[in-house]
Amino acid sequence: MDVQISIQPDTIGGGGPVCGTTATILCCVCAIPIAPNPSNTCSSCLASQSDVTRGISTEATLHQCRGCSRWHQDAGKWIGCDLESRELMALCLANVSGLKKRKNDVAAGRVRLVDAAWVWTEPHSMRLKIRLTIQREVESGGTILQQSFVVTFVVRNQQCVECQAAFRQGSWKSLVQVRQRVGHKRTFLYLEQLILKNGAHRGCLSIETFKDGMDFYFPDKGKAARFISFLEDVVPMKVKSSKKLIGTDDKSNVSNYKYTNLVEICTFCKDDLLFLPKKLARHIGNISRLVLVKNISNVIHVIDPLTGQTGNIESDAYWRDPFRPVVTAARTRLTRYVVLGKDPVYLERNMSKRNVNKKQRSKLALITAARESDLGSNDSQLEERSHLGYLMKSGDVCLGYDLRECQLVEDDAEEARNSGKMPDVVFVRKLYGGVATGESNAAKKRMFQLQRLDIKKGEEEPKGRGKKGKKDAEMENMDEEDFMQELEADREMRTRVNIYKTESIAVPKTNDDDGDREGDDDDEDDDQKITLDELLDNLVLDSKPDADDN
Numbered sequence: 001m002d003v004q005i006s007i008q009p010d011t012i013g014g015g016g017p018v019c020g021t022t023a024t025i026l027c028c029v030c031a032i033p034i035a036p037n038p039s040n041t042c043s044s045c046l047a048s049q050s051d052v053t054r055g056i057s058t059e060a061t062l063h064q065c066r067g068c069s070r071w072h073q074d075a076g077k078w079i080g081c082d083l084e085s086r087e088l089m090a091l092c093l094a095n096v097s098g099l100k101k102r103k104n105d106v107a108a109g110r111v112r113l114v115d116a117a118w119v120w121t122e123p124h125s126m127r128l129k130i131r132l133t134i135q136r137e138v139e140s141g142g143t144i145l146q147q148s149f150v151v152t153f154v155v156r157n158q159q160c161v162e163c164q165a166a167f168r169q170g171s172w173k174s175l176v177q178v179r180q181r182v183g184h185k186r187t188f189l190y191l192e193q194l195i196l197k198n199g200a201h202r203g204c205l206s207i208e209t210f211k212d213g214m215d216f217y218f219p220d221k222g223k224a225a226r227f228i229s230f231l232e233d234v235v236p237m238k239v240k241s242s243k244k245l246i247g248t249d250d251k252s253n254v255s256n257y258k259y260t261n262l263v264e265i266c267t268f269c270k271d272d273l274l275f276l277p278k279k280l281a282r283h284i285g286n287i288s289r290l291v292l293v294k295n296i297s298n299v300i301h302v303i304d305p306l307t308g309q310t311g312n313i314e315s316d317a318y319w320r321d322p323f324r325p326v327v328t329a330a331r332t333r334l335t336r337y338v339v340l341g342k343d344p345v346y347l348e349r350n351m352s353k354r355n356v357n358k359k360q361r362s363k364l365a366l367i368t369a370a371r372e373s374d375l376g377s378n379d380s381q382l383e384e385r386s387h388l389g390y391l392m393k394s395g396d397v398c399l400g401y402d403l404r405e406c407q408l409v410e411d412d413a414e415e416a417r418n419s420g421k422m423p424d425v426v427f428v429r430k431l432y433g434g435v436a437t438g439e440s441n442a443a444k445k446r447m448f449q450l451q452r453l454d455i456k457k458g459e460e461e462p463k464g465r466g467k468k469g470k471k472d473a474e475m476e477n478m479d480e481e482d483f484m485q486e487l488e489a490d491r492e493m494r495t496r497v498n499i500y501k502t503e504s505i506a507v508p509k510t511n512d513d514d515g516d517r518e519g520d521d522d523d524e525d526d527d528q529k530i531t532l533d534e535l536l537d538n539l540v541l542d543s544k545p546d547a548d549d550n
Helices: 043-049 086-094 161-166 186-198 221-234 278-283 315-320 358-363 411-418 433-437 466-488
Strands: 003-006 059-064 112-119 127-139 143-157 174-179 206-210 213-218 237-249 254-265 273-275 290-296 300-303 310-313 334-344 365-371 382-386 397-402 425-430
Touching: 043 143, 059 086, 086 112, 086 127, 112 143, 174 221, 186 213, 186 221, 186 466, 213 221, 221 237, 221 254, 237 315, 273 411, 290 425, 334 425, 365 397, 365 425, 382 425, 433 466
Parallel strands: 059 143, 174 254
Antiparallel strands: 003 143, 112 127, 127 143, 174 213, 206 213, 237 254, 273 290, 290 300, 300 310, 334 365, 334 397, 365 382, 397 425
16 A cells, blocks of 8 residues: 655745745654654554545446447446456446545545556456555645555446347337339449448347338337438438337326438449430530439439539439439340450540540540450451540450440430430450459459448348249349449449458469550559558458447
8 A cells, every 4th residue: 555645835925935945854753854744643653543545436237249349337227348448447436336526525624636557367267357546634734645546347238228129039229111113232332341341230129121112119219210310411311201100108207209211322333324304414514414423422413424524313303303314224135345455535625615624535435346256256346435445454354234225214314225325335344353354253352342231131031941942042142243343443432431352262372564554644553453552351150240340
């Protein structure tokens, strides 16, 4: 036990302290020479007679939830704290009785906390120790005694309200049903990555997947409202809400409701081909009616594949007059092309009669390509302008829509194709790695991987049994592969999600051989190819999605 005595200096007539040699006196208990103090007692005797730690507990109990690793604060509140953190220190000090000031305490007997420090304990011991240093005035006249002691906290396991509700059937209070009426799940794969990066699934009791969407169960209405607010920022959507009466108490006038929110996402997906209505095309900058969906956020980003002009379709504008894409980005609709050559194209003005910036002009090129299936059987070639021209070089493989054979769902688009106002092919994206060379195990050799949510299959979702279950599993694997190819070919899309390095795959070496590239000074580097700088380390696939690393 460390004991120190602090003595207030004597003054004469309200002036400064007395200067000179101070005489010593004998301790009134043990008679050893000491400097004069108000109690005329040495530090050892004063410590034996007075207990500074009286009324302060040296043991306390803390409750921690084993499921989410949060700590119980007070009044049903649970907070997340790391071990030996400042937040956990404040929580421990709040549970030590005797440190708080009381109204009836005399000012001379109040405790002043000087220092607090952690004492190391074994992680599995379920004990936390803190060394406290306090001061208290023990005698009238200004004698202050300082003492250090250790407080031990016993950690007990107790489930929080959210974890208790997760183990009960029918415990949810608010349900968010997210639906998109399309034949694939690439949008929900992208939405899942956005949820993981932003932590929007925190507080969710469970997640179920269905054929056309996902269900999110929440313990209260507020957390569901925050999740819907997050969806409004990342996808074009509309929501319908309803509530169902579960029970009511007439005496206290309290009713228990369950809330259901239906969120419907627009039917457009990345790389879909649209044929805009005339009014809408004129409204977003007099853009061409034939556009590609470049990206999906809270607005729909479109681009003219022939001129590179871009535009945005607001969510309200779409829901006022919904329309369907003329060609969806399905694997059966996309055709593989091999690039044979290209020539740069410079446009002075676009369809809206606005000057085209330098960056936009440099991306356009007249691409000479042939279908991969025609190589070796005929000499059929085609030439078409593309906004992806700056990415292409001879020998590259890309995907595109062959509009000569595709079936269009809009009558206006069919008339435009018959009148020759549509191109023969629209290039969608470039292929990279083993996918471009046609390797059978290209997905296993990919240098990055993604984290997934802990999702259960709903009752309508097949469990993988029988022919139908196997077919649905194959379609799901195809959607995942198509989504990974979209990530490989879009740098802007990768900035919005977390992609992790695959440890078991060797990093490919890049060859800086200028002889393999065409000698065109105006060509820009391929800025869409994935690099090691974009990959994150330390992906633990066995950890729980909501677990915190202590």
